[in-house]
C-alpha cells in the first residue's frame with residue numbers, strides 16, 4: 001500500500017526529546033526552542049521568529065497583531081485551508097475571497113485591487129505547494145493602499161521568490177510543521193515577524209498577554225498582564241523533535257525535490273496534455289518539493305483516476321474545497337464567482353510524495369496513472 005504521506009524521522013528526534021526531558025525544563029522557550037529560532041534566523045535571515053503550536057496559531061497571532069476588528073475586510077484566496085480564513089473570522093473580519101490564477105492555485109494578484117474597499121486591512125497570500133505568489137505585485141498594491149500582508153507560508157519552507165525566502169517578504173508570515181509538511185514536529189508552527197513594530201507585542205501575545213519574555217531577559221523588573229493574548233508557545237519537547245528535523249533539512253529537501261522532478265519529467269514525457277496538466281512554476285518562484293499535483297479535466301476524470309489508483313493500493317488525494325462554497329460560508333457569501341478556485345476544487349489531485357517513497361514505488365504510481373489516463377484500468 002502506498003499512502004499519500006508518511007512522516008519522516010531523521011534519527012535524532014527521540015534523543016533530543018530525551019535530552020529536553022532530562023533538562024528539567026519542558027515548558028515553552030527552552031533550549032531547543034532557542035536552537036530552532038536561531039536556525040531560522042541564521043539560515044533564512046528572518047528578522048525574528050517565534051515557534052507556535054501550529055500554523056493556525058501563528059495566523060491567529062498575526063490577526064491580533066494587525067489589530068483586526070469586527071467589520072474589517074481581509075482578502076484571502078478561496079482555495080486554501082480553513083485556518084487561513086478562520087484566524088481572521090475569529091476577530092470579526094469579513095473575508096473577501098479572491099480567485100486563483102488560471103495557471104496555478106495561487107491568488108491572482110492582478111485581481112486583488114478590484115476587491116479593495118475602504119474597509120480592507122490586509123491581504124493574505126498563500127504560497128500553494130510552496131510556490132511563491134507574485135509578491136512584488138502584492139506588496140506594491142498593499143503599500144499603495146496601506147494594507148498589511150500576512151504570508152501563509154505553511155507549505156513554503158526553503159522556497160524562494162526572486163531569491164528571497166518565502167516568509168521574509170510580508171509584514172508577517174506563518175509556517176506549519178504539521179506532519180504532512182516537509183519539516184515536521186507532529187503539530188507545530190512558527191510566526192515570522194518582518195516588521196519591527198510587531199516584535200515586542202508578538203512576544204506578549206504569545207505569552208498570554210504578559211511581558212514574561214522581557215522579564216526573563218531582565219528588561220523589566222516585574223512581569224504582568226499588559227495586553228490580550230493566549231498560550232501560543234509549544235513545549236520544548238516539540239521543539240526538540242523539530243530541531244532534529246531542521247538539522248536534516250538539506251537531505252530531506254534534496255530527496256523530496258528529486259521525487260518531484262522525477263514525477264514531472266515522466267508526466268511531461270508521457271504526452272498526456274489532453275488529459276492532465278503538470279504544475280506550473282512561474283519564473284520568479286522555486287519548487288521546494290512540498291507537493292506534486294496533477295490537474296485533470298474535471299471532477300469525473302479526477303474521481304476515475306483516484307479510483308484506478310486505489311485498485312493498485314495507491315492513495316492520491318484531492319485537496320481544498322473552495323471556502324466561499326463551504327457549508328459554513330456559502331449562505332453568507334455575496335461576492336463574485338471564483339471559477340479557477342472551483343476548478344481546482346474539482347480537478348486537482350495530489351500524488352504520494354514523502355522521503356521514504358522508493359523509486360520502484362514511484363514507478364508504479366507513474367505507470368498506474370499513465371495507464372489509467374490512456375486506457376482506463378479494468
Ligand SMILES: *Cc1c(COP(=O)(O)O)cnc(C)c1O
Nearest residue numbers: 054055056081083154176178189
Ligand atoms: C497546513 C496548512 C495550514 C495549517 O497548519 P497547522 O500547522 O496544521 O495549523 C494553514 N495553511 C495552509 C496553506 C496549510 O497548508
